[in-house]
Amino acid sequence: MRAVWLHEFGGPGVLVAADAPDPVAEAGQALIEVAFANITFVETQFRASGFGPFKAKLPMIPGNGIGGVVIAVGSQADSGLVGKRVVSSTDGSGGYAERAVVDVGNLFEVPDGLELDRAVALLADGRTASLLIRAAGLHRGERVLIEAAAGGVGTLLVQLAKSVGMRVVAVAGGARKVEMARDLGADVVVDYSKPDWVDQVREAVGSVDVVFDGVGGSIGRSAFELLARHGRMLSFGMASGQWTDISEEAATGRGVTLVDLPRPTPEEMRTLTEGVLTLAAAGHLQPMIGQRFPLDQAAQAHRAIESRASVGKTLLEVRK
Structure with a gap:
C-alpha cells in the first residue's frame, strides 16, 4: 500500500510518500480501507518537533483521524463491522495510509445521510x-x-x-x-x-x-x-x-x-462525537472542508495549514 512516512522531525518536506506493508487486524482490531484522513494543527506541530500527545517512535506513518470502510476484523471483534462506513482515531499513527488498523472501541459508524468526508472533518x-x-x-x-x-x-x-x-x-x-x-x-x-x-x-x-x-x-x-x-x-x-x-x-x-477545558472520559468523548455526527446527519451542523490534497501531497497540506492560508478543515483524499 501507499503511505506517508515520517523518518525525522522537521519541516513539511520530511513527510515522504512511499510503499508500506499492508497492516493486519489483530485481536480486537478492525482493518479499514481509508478514504479520507484528517489533518490537524497539532499534527503539524508533532511533525515539526515531536511535541504533542502522540508517541514519537520513528520511523512512523503519522495521522490520527481517518474515515473509510471496514474490510476485515481480527479475533474478538464483531464480524458484522465488515462493510460498515466508519470514522476513527488511530492514537496518533497510521492515518496517512491507504489502509489502517484501529481498535474496534475507537470506531464510530457514520450515520446514513452523512458523507464520509464530512464525518472525518467532524471527528476531532x-x-x-x-x-x-x-x-x-x-x-x-x-x-x-x-x-x-x-x-x-x-x-x-x-x-x-x-x-x-x-x-x-x-x-x-x-x-x-x-x-x-x-x-x-x-x-x-x-x-x-x-x-x-x-x-x-x-x-x-x-x-x-x-x-x-x-x-x-x-x-x-x-x-x-x-x-x-x-x-x-x-x-x-x-x-x-x-x-x-x-x-x-x-x-x-x-x-x-x-476556564480550563476539562479532559473528557472515553465515555464522554464517545457521546460528544456521536452527538455531532447525529447533528450533521440531520443537517443541523455543517463542517467546512476548505482544502483537499491527495495522499502523496501530505507535505503540501501541512504547508497550507502552517501558512494560515487554509480555511475550515484540511483533508487528505486517500481514495476517491
Missing part, C-alpha cells in the same frame, strides 16, 4: 467544539467572541453558538476567512488583521461575555481585554504559534474566569 474538531460550548456554560443572548472563526473548530463554534441563541462575534484574518464566517451566520464579523479590529468589536457590541480563543498571542490578549466583568475565556488553540499569556491574578482583577 466536532467534539472539541461541542466540549467548548458545554464548558463555557452559555446563557441565551450572551455575546460570544470566536477567534479563528474560519478554522475547523471555529466554523463549528459559530454554528453551535448560534443554535443555542448566542450573539456571535466572529473574528478571522483576511477577506476570504471573514466572508466564510459571515456566510455561517455570525452576527458581527471582524478582520483581526486590521489594526482597529478591537475598536470595531467595541462599536458593534461593547464588551463580550465569552471568548473562545483559538489564536493565542496578541490576538488572544486583545480579546481578553474585551471581556465584561463575569466573562469567561476558553483557550483551545495557538494558531499564532503561542498561547495567550494571561495570569490568574490579571483575570481575577478584572472579574474574569479563565
Whole structure:
C-alpha cells in the first residue's frame, strides 16, 4: 500500500510518500480501507518537533483521524463491522495510509445521510467544539467572541453558538476567512488583521461575555481585554504559534474566569462525537472542508495549514 512516512522531525518536506506493508487486524482490531484522513494543527506541530500527545517512535506513518470502510476484523471483534462506513482515531499513527488498523472501541459508524468526508472533518474538531460550548456554560443572548472563526473548530463554534441563541462575534484574518464566517451566520464579523479590529468589536457590541480563543498571542490578549466583568475565556488553540499569556491574578482583577477545558472520559468523548455526527446527519451542523490534497501531497497540506492560508478543515483524499 501507499503511505506517508515520517523518518525525522522537521519541516513539511520530511513527510515522504512511499510503499508500506499492508497492516493486519489483530485481536480486537478492525482493518479499514481509508478514504479520507484528517489533518490537524497539532499534527503539524508533532511533525515539526515531536511535541504533542502522540508517541514519537520513528520511523512512523503519522495521522490520527481517518474515515473509510471496514474490510476485515481480527479475533474478538464483531464480524458484522465488515462493510460498515466508519470514522476513527488511530492514537496518533497510521492515518496517512491507504489502509489502517484501529481498535474496534475507537470506531464510530457514520450515520446514513452523512458523507464520509464530512464525518472525518467532524471527528476531532466536532467534539472539541461541542466540549467548548458545554464548558463555557452559555446563557441565551450572551455575546460570544470566536477567534479563528474560519478554522475547523471555529466554523463549528459559530454554528453551535448560534443554535443555542448566542450573539456571535466572529473574528478571522483576511477577506476570504471573514466572508466564510459571515456566510455561517455570525452576527458581527471582524478582520483581526486590521489594526482597529478591537475598536470595531467595541462599536458593534461593547464588551463580550465569552471568548473562545483559538489564536493565542496578541490576538488572544486583545480579546481578553474585551471581556465584561463575569466573562469567561476558553483557550483551545495557538494558531499564532503561542498561547495567550494571561495570569490568574490579571483575570481575577478584572472579574474574569479563565476556564480550563476539562479532559473528557472515553465515555464522554464517545457521546460528544456521536452527538455531532447525529447533528450533521440531520443537517443541523455543517463542517467546512476548505482544502483537499491527495495522499502523496501530505507535505503540501501541512504547508497550507502552517501558512494560515487554509480555511475550515484540511483533508487528505486517500481514495476517491
